[in-house]
Amino acid sequence: MKHTARAFLVAAFVPLLFSGCYPEQPDYINEYDLVYTNHAPDFDFQGQGTYALPDSVVILGTGDPENGELPSMVDPFFANRILAQIRANMSAYGWTEVADADSADVVLLPSAVKTLNIDAYYYYGGYWGWYYPYGGYGWYYPGYYPTYTSYTTGSLIMQINVPKDVSPSENVPVVWVGVINGLLEGSDASIADRIVANIDQAFKQSEYLKQ
Amino acid sequence: MNRILLLLSLALGAGTVVRAQQNIYILEYPIGIATGDLHDYIDNPSFRGFNFGYRNMVDENRAVGLDIGWQTFFEKKDLATYYDGTAALTGVQYRYMNGFTASLQVDQVFADGKDIRPFIGIGAGTSYVRRTLDMGLYRLEQDPWQFMVQPEAGVSLYLANGNALLLSANYYWGAKTKDLDAQSWLAMSIAFAFGD
Numbered sequence: 545m546k547h548t549a550r551a552f553l554v555a556a557f558v559p560l561l562f563s564g565c566y567p568e569q570p571d572y573i574n575e576y577d578l579v580y581t582n583h584a585p586d587f588d589f590q591g592q593g594t595y596a597l598p599d600s601v602v603i604l605g606t607g608d609p610e611n612g613e614l615p616s617m618v619d620p621f622f623a624n625r626i627l628a629q630i631r632a633n634m635s636a637y638g639w640t641e642v643a644d645a646d647s648a649d650v651v652l653l654p655s656a657v658k659t660l661n662i663d664a665y666y667y668y669g670g671y672w673g674w675y676y677p678y679g680g681y682g683w684y685y686p687g688y689y690p691t692y693t694s695y696t697t698g699s700l701i702m703q704i705n706v707p708k709d710v711s712p713s714e715n716v717p718v719v720w721v722g723v724i725n726g727l728l729e730g731s732d733a734s735i736a737d738r739i740v741a742n743i744d745q746a747f748k749q750s751e752y753l754k755q
Numbered sequence: 756m757n758r759i760l761l762l763l764s765l766a767l768g769a770g771t772v773v774r775a776q777q778n779i780y781i782l783e784y785p786i787g788i789a790t791g792d793l794h795d796y797i798d799n800p801s802f803r804g805f806n807f808g809y810r811n812m813v814d815e816n817r818a819v820g821l822d823i824g825w826q827t828f829f830e831k832k833d834l835a836t837y838y839d840g841t842a843a844l845t846g847v848q849y850r851y852m853n854g855f856t857a858s859l860q861v862d863q864v865f866a867d868g869k870d871i872r873p874f875i876g877i878g879a880g881t882s883y884v885r886r887t888l889d890m891g892l893y894r895l896e897q898d899p900w901q902f903m904v905q906p907e908a909g910v911s912l913y914l915a916n917g918n919a920l921l922l923s924a925n926y927y928w929g930a931k932t933k934d935l936d937a938q939s940w941l942a943m944s945i946a947f948a949f950g951d
Contacts, residue, residue: 565827565851565853565885566829566849566851566887567803567827567829567851568829568831568849569849569889570847570889575847576891576892577846577891578844578845578846578890578891578892578893579844579845579846580842580843580844580845581842581843582841582842582843583841584841585841688840688841688842689842697892725891725892726891726892727892749836749843749845750843
């Protein structure tokens with residue numbers, strides 16, 4: 545009896561040792577969303593005023609830009625919402641969109657990646673050669689590090705580039721990046737809603753973009 | 756209260772007297788309260804933990820033995836923006852800390868022969884600290900081993916048949932390592948002790 549009772553007591557406690565190390569996990573998909581932004585500290589955003597924005601969103605990892613193949617584009621259902629929300633935020637911050645990338649102070653390039661490991665952005669330059677032929681074959685990030693990890697699910701990557709005064713052999717400076725990362729789960733409408741809300745957040749935490 | 760203690764002692768059916776035992780085994784439930792750097796990281800109290808102790812009475816008033824234990828702390832941080840230089844990161848954070856401790860303890864027990872015996876003790880050993888930060892789809896983890904000291908104080912309430920109830924406070928302090936600042940917490944515990 546004595547040993548039975550004590551064994552029962554021990555048996556009651558032992559499971560505690562192996563359960564509950566991580567007592568709670570996210571309940572909702574949007575709790576996995578991340579919004580990351582970074583910028584060149586010395587760049588004078590207030591000294592600019594116009595921007596250009598392409599009419600599509602590139603899917604990174606598709607096509608072969610080095611051989612002249614165009615990459616695939618994000619479905620217009622999402623792309624149109626992404627571009628509209630970027631426009632709304634840029635306008636709210638006092639920027640004016642121009643159609644010609646050549647005459648714009650900066651160029652804002654949105655791109656997306658899905659279930660692909662990417663360690664850095666440095667080799668993305670070629671994807672936009674068809675849109676504006678500035679710079680060499682990539683970007684550089686003056687005064688800051690643009691990324692901190694890899695992306696394995698769905699990410700929207702927004703970059704503000706300054707192609708003015710860059711020779712064809714040089715990389716284009718990227719003065720702002722905004723990355724939205726999360727799970728691509730749920731209906732298209734709910735995914736689009738999360739993307740839109742997170743684009744707003746990216747601009748909200750980047751008030752230095754205000755004119 | 757006395758009735759509860761009596762029922763507990765009868766249910767466990769012990770047959771020998773703790774006061775006279777050489778070997779004492781302790782099953783303990785601690786409630787953890789984070790302090791220092793750990794409190795800065797997680798300020799919720801912890802109700803998840805378990806300790807096991809062993810003591811050998813070297814004489815009527817002194818015991819030496821071993822404590823091993825586990826305590827987990829958790830806190831969810833609602834959506835917020837965190838800044839680091841020119842970077843900003845917005846998301847929901849899930850913060851965890853699991854502390855696994857092992858120490859050799861020396862106790863001084865007072866009031867020999869009484870049913871209620873206060874005690875104090877000190878111990879040293881190691882703690883394996885697993886600090887986890889989940890944000891979005893990413894997890895950052897630090898898991899150093901830290902040199903640990905563990906002072907304790909409490910009171911032993913004799914029940915019957917060699918069993919006792921222990922109420923105690925233990926302070927766990929793990930020394931700073933190059934990966935992580937000193938991790939510490941206070942544990943308020945209730946324990947059941949029995950001899951062989």
